[in-house]
Amino acid sequence: MPENINIDANQIDKINKITLEEKEFRIKNLELFKAAGFPNKRLEDWKFSDFKNIVDTNFKILDTNKVTTISKKIDLLKDFEHNYIFLINGNLHSSNFDYEKKEKIKVNSYNSSSNYKISDNPMVCLNHALAENGYLLEIGKNYKFKKILVVYNLFTKNLENKILNIKNKIKLNENSELHVMDYTINESKFINNTYEEVILEKDSKFKNINIQHNKSNGFFHKFLKNKLSLNSSYSNLIFSSGLKFNKLDIECDLIEKNSNCNILSALFLKKDEHQEIKTRINHLAPNCKSFQSVKNVLSPYSKGIFQGKIYVKDVAQKTDAYQLSKALLINDDAEFNSKPELEIYADDVKCSHGSTSGSVDENSLYYLMSRGLTRADATKLLIKGFLNDVVEFIKNPSIKKFIENKLEENINGY
Amino acid sequence: MLEIKNLKASINNRQILKGLNLSIKPGEVHAVMGPNGSGKSTLANVLSGKNGYEISGELNFEGKSLKKIPVEERAQKGIFLAFQYPLEIPGVNTNNFLKTSLNSIRKANGDKELDTLSFLKLVKEKSLELGIDEKILSRQLNVGFSGGEKKKNEILQMKILNPSFSILDETDSGLDIDALKIIANGVNSSRDKKKSFLVITHYQRLLDYIKPDFVHILSDGKIVKTGCSELAEELEKTGYKNFN
Numbered sequence: 029m030p031e032n033i034n035i036d037a038n039q040i041d042k043i044n045k046i047t048l049e050e051k052e053f054r055i056k057n058l059e060l061f062k063a064a065g066f067p068n069k070r071l072e073d074w075k076f077s078d079f080k081n082i083v084d085t086n087f088k089i090l091d092t093n094k095v096t097t098i099s100k101k102i103d104l105l106k107d108f109e110h111n112y113i114f115l116i117n118g119n120l121h122s123s124n125f126d127y128e129k130k131e132k133i134k135v136n137s138y139n140s141s142s143n144y145k146i147s148d149n150p151m152v153c154l155n156h157a158l159a160e161n162g163y164l165l166e167i168g169k170n171y172k173f174k175k176i177l178v179v180y181n182l183f184t185k186n187l188e189n190k191i192l193n194i195k196n197k198i199k200l201n202e203n204s205e206l207h208v209m210d211y212t213i214n215e216s217k218f219i220n221n222t223y224e225e226v227i228l229e230k231d232s233k234f235k236n237i238n239i240q241h242n243k244s245n246g247f248f249h250k251f252l253k254n255k256l257s258l259n260s261s262y263s264n265l266i267f268s269s270g271l272k273f274n275k276l277d278i279e280c281d282l283i284e285k286n287s288n289c290n291i292l293s294a295l296f297l298k299k300d301e302h303q304e305i306k307t308r309i310n311h312l313a314p315n316c317k318s319f320q321s322v323k324n325v326l327s328p329y330s331k332g333i334f335q336g337k338i339y340v341k342d343v344a345q346k347t348d349a350y351q352l353s354k355a356l357l358i359n360d361d362a363e364f365n366s367k368p369e370l371e372i373y374a375d376d377v378k379c380s381h382g383s384t385s386g387s388v389d390e391n392s393l394y395y396l397m398s399r400g401l402t403r404a405d406a407t408k409l410l411i412k413g414f415l416n417d418v419v420e421f422i423k424n425p426s427i428k429k430f431i432e433n434k435l436e437e438n439i440n441g442y
Numbered sequence: 443m444l445e446i447k448n449l450k451a452s453i454n455n456r457q458i459l460k461g462l463n464l465s466i467k468p469g470e471v472h473a474v475m476g477p478n479g480s481g482k483s484t485l486a487n488v489l490s491g492k493n494g495y496e497i498s499g500e501l502n503f504e505g506k507s508l509k510k511i512p513v514e515e516r517a518q519k520g521i522f523l524a525f526q527y528p529l530e531i532p533g534v535n536t537n538n539f540l541k542t543s544l545n546s547i548r549k550a551n552g553d554k555e556l557d558t559l560s561f562l563k564l565v566k567e568k569s570l571e572l573g574i575d576e577k578i579l580s581r582q583l584n585v586g587f588s589g590g591e592k593k594k595n596e597i598l599q600m601k602i603l604n605p606s607f608s609i610l611d612e613t614d615s616g617l618d619i620d621a622l623k624i625i626a627n628g629v630n631s632s633r634d635k636k637k638s639f640l641v642i643t644h645y646q647r648l649l650d651y652i653k654p655d656f657v658h659i660l661s662d663g664k665i666v667k668t669g670c671s672e673l674a675e676e677l678e679k680t681g682y683k684n685f686n
Contacts, residue, residue: 390493391529392529392531394492394493394513395525395528395529395531396531396539396543397512397513397514397517398490398491398492398513398514398516398517398522398523398525399517399539399540399543399547399599399603400514400517400518400543400544400546400547400550400603401514401542401543401546402514402546403514405542405546406514409531409534409539409542410531410534412533412534413531413532413533413534413582413583414532414533415533416533416534417532417533
């Protein structure tokens with residue numbers, strides 16, 4: 029049991045309306061977490077992110093007690109038209125689907141913790157034990173969203189020194205389509221531990237953009253479990269710089285033929301920011317495609333990590349899997365770790381991976397500066413150029429502009 | 443405009459320029475020719491302010507020493523280098539880069555920055571004048587450009603930034619005759635009483651289109667002979683062996 033953390037097992041008793049089975053599952057997971065503690069670098073999956081050490085260094089006390097919910101108004105983004113779900117500390121506060129056919133959309137609070145597998149990730153165990161907040165979103169058959177859905181994720185000031193466990197579930201039924209932007213606004217120094225499931229039925233299409241509203245002292249861990257059925261498609265664009273610690277652990281199961289999965293990131297990490305993207309793409313059926321491109325720009329005293337695994341099951345013939353990680357280090361005080369892994373049991377597949385990390389190219393800087401640009405401006409231009417191709421994946425011009433501005437804001441502070 | 447006296451430059455403890463003298467007055471076009479390894483590109487780099495060279499001697503531009511002036515300030519003062527090998531900068535839109543560049547030069551000289559509209563108007567005008575397809579400017583800077591397109595892009599940048607002193611480092615190398623004419627036209631149409639050019643080339647061919655006021659032969663880090671355009675023709679016949 030971690031010394032600095034106070035977890036009260038009675039909390040599980042207080043959770044409303046749970047079956048005996050769920051209660052046992054939660055208690056079992058709590059015991060697992062208590063035995064393991066926060067994950068440290070001795071665990072292979074955490075070798076570059078010693079979370080125990082990070083927690084010990086940054087938190088003197090921690091607890092998982094519930095906070096009183098403060099009702100707040102949100103300032104909606106005005107840059108583009110959108111539907112929204114507004115979450116306060118993970119709890120569903122309000123939603124608006126004025127652009128859509130409401131009968132096709134189901135959105136509810138979600139606090140179930142049953143039918144999940146036992147995980148060897150202690151943070152997932154902790155989540156299974158205590159998650160009480162979250163939302164469930166389900167899109168009806170044959171329904172394609174007209175506008176993007178922004179999920180405003182507000183974390184309030186009274187979360188200081190708390191661990192918040194959130195569980196979300198998104199389900200897209202046959203031939204439906206949804207674009208989501210996760211927009212996080214954080215006011216506290218706390219640990220956010222989220223488990224999110226995305227289930228894509230046949231022919232459905234899901235696109236996700238992740239971005240922070242502001243720089244904050246958040247320590248975030250998110251485990252994403254995605255299941256892709258026949259002909260379905262999943263994309264995740266990650267622009268989530270700005271947290272003190274952020275680990276995204278993404279698992280994609282391509283369970284049926286012709287499904288495809290894209291994971292792209294463009295991150296600009298500033299001083300004392302630590303961000304890890306870990307992926308595991310499981311090709312479990314033939315003719316599936318996966319594409320991963322992770323780009324990191326690292327300021328002095330920042331740390332970036334990419335651990336990417338592609339697993340191809342023996343039956344998954346004609347798999348097309350690609351993975352690339354590129355890091356640009358602004359100087360020697362930045363750190364980037366990359367661990368690509370391929371595990372292939374089928375013989376007719378196309379799998380490739382690459383990883384590069386380097387500093388800003390002096391000759392390119394010289395070229396730009398010979399046209400009158402200062403070193404700082406030339407560097408900014410190169411950084412923007414480096415991250416730009418991820419933004420190009422966004423088709424809607426006003427959303428693209430919004431993301432470009434956000435990135436630029438971030439880079440200009442360099 | 444430019445006064446170089448006894449200029450020595452070395453890189454990684456290897457001396458390349460070994461006491462070079464050159465004086466360029468406003469309105470003049472000077473050509474520098476010389477065999478491989480004679481120091482032509484080093485001269486261009488040193489003038490533009492590239493880091494990494496150890497320099498001694500005098501290097502004055504418009505009456506002031508350039509030695510302590512960094513690359514970007516030299517550009518702001520009106521020195522332009524058309525690169526022998528223009529770099530590919532992925533993800534950077536050529537127009538955006540040029541606008542940033544022009545405005546940083548204007549700002550440094552106390553001029554008003556151009557808005558996007560007036561900038562695009564200027565670009566249109568200059569590319570039309572040169573006969574360059576302005577479409578290349580909406581692409582990523584030099585990425586996937588052919589050799590000719592890269593060189594044309596350098597000359598278009600020169601036209602837009604409107605420097606008082608331009609150095610062309612083997613801009614003619616690898617060009618077909620049409621592209622060569624565009625490059626020459628870029629220089630000729632810019633020539634006036636105030637602007638000077640230093641044209642570095644291997645071939646007399648370019649000098650059929652750009653008539654230099656002076657031709658210098660650079661050999662082993664020094665200018666060994668200076669003459670008028672006939673010198674280039676002589677060189678074409680006899681090679682460099684007589685000038686060592």
